[in-house]
Amino acid sequence: MNYWPLAGIAIVVIGFALRFNPLMVVVGAALATGVLAGLDLVAVIEALGKAFNDNRYISVTWIILTVIGLLERYGLQQRARTVIEGMRGATMGRLLVIYLAFRQLTAALGMKDIGGHPQAVRPLVAPMAEAAAEKTHGDLAEDEREKVKAMAAATDNVGLFFGEDIFFAIASILLIQGVFESAGYPLTPLQLSVWAIPTAICAFLIHGSRILAMDRRLGRVAR
């Protein structure tokens, strides 16, 4: 068997490690893989063009940015902040668990841009978690402070990843549908998205209990 096409994977790894532009890395890997598999360059460019064209539906979802941007202009982020600030008095543990639930539920409803690191975690979630932790445990050591902030960022990721697939107009669901359809297994997005629910529940239980455990641990170190 010709194992040379696997060099494309190596290109991806090295390209990312050297911090080249990811689009360049991806296309470079695609061209190299095709050529090493014995196709000629024009055929590979054709295959890339056809696949890009066939997958346009993935990028259609950006049209929602007009709606979100317009609402931000009138204070959508400030409103989200006010709603979460209404829950002040919570501990770091409870605060992050509530944010986890909020992030999972809104992502499951297709509002995956409501949270996010630049918009929500840096200005809102991380400082609030830090303040709540200090309220309960007193001054934090530098590395504890870092851990609290990192956990806030991690909570955003976990909430997004294991909430969004419950919403069926999301790119990953459409990609799964496309792959199975071309293999002769037509599935509806709804059939796929219901199967994201068990994992979403597991993610909430596992990550939620880790947040609460961290909150308890912070207390122990402080004493």
Added chain:
Amino acid sequence: MITYEWLYILAGIFFAIWALLSLRDGCKGNAAFWALLAGSFLFGSHFSDLVNGLLVLAMVGIAGLGGLKRSDPPTTSVEERATSSARLGNRLFLPALIVPLTAVAGTLLYNYTPLGETGLFEERRETLLLFGIGVLVALVVAMLWLKPPALAPAEEGRRLLDSIGWAAILPQMLAALGAVFALAGVGDIIGGVAGSVIPEGSVFLTVMVYALGMALFTMIMGNAFAAFPVMAAAIGIPLLVQQYGGNPAVIGAVGMLAGFCGTLMTPMAANFNIVPAALLELKDQNAVIREQVGTALPLWVCNVAIIYVGAFLLWN
């Protein structure tokens, strides 16, 4: 009948407007990039594969040479936003909710009432088509309610789109990479390697190798989107679905989620794991990944169990 082609034309118009606004703003690189994407959406179905391929290479060239910049269209100040947020209250969430509600309620109505028999939408495309309709409805409602300047939605959309930049087409590009990998037989090679590792007839071990492959390959590629077509073609479809008769919906959906566990553990997924560490000014670049490993590993085990139980024990 409403098909994806309608949606492509709609999105093509949006990207074309963003290109024109970028041009007016003097952002030539942005204008060229979004214009090429608009061209792909509007005319892609009529171009030859080679033209589409050259179009992709041109876009990548612009992005790779640093031609895409953040834009700064005029918008409201933080104070103005705070004032209008207080004035408008929680009603501000309503227009944002129109889009998911239209897509969700519409899909349910279309599939479980006689509406589906009208054949209004292309088969199995109704959700994304309803999403597009939802965006238009939300836009009209927000415009009538808030009465912003006519160009405001386009400019605000451009502000957000340019802050995402070339990353906006990375998922689509990774899907294309997956297709080229499939054509080059990467899935078959990995499948061959994996197949020689898996003992014949062991459904559970095959599920494990599939989920492990999704997680590891996602860590290498930085994105479950690129791993999925490969692992589905290598193990998911030929072994789990065809040979062992598993439920394709579970194998597809939960396989992708096993890949997401890999996303939590890799610096390759820069925008989720490295960018926030920079944003939060953490000393350790991998601090976010460190907090995520403890969730990702047990969750991966859960996914293996869910695939095994859902796709095989409950299905048969």
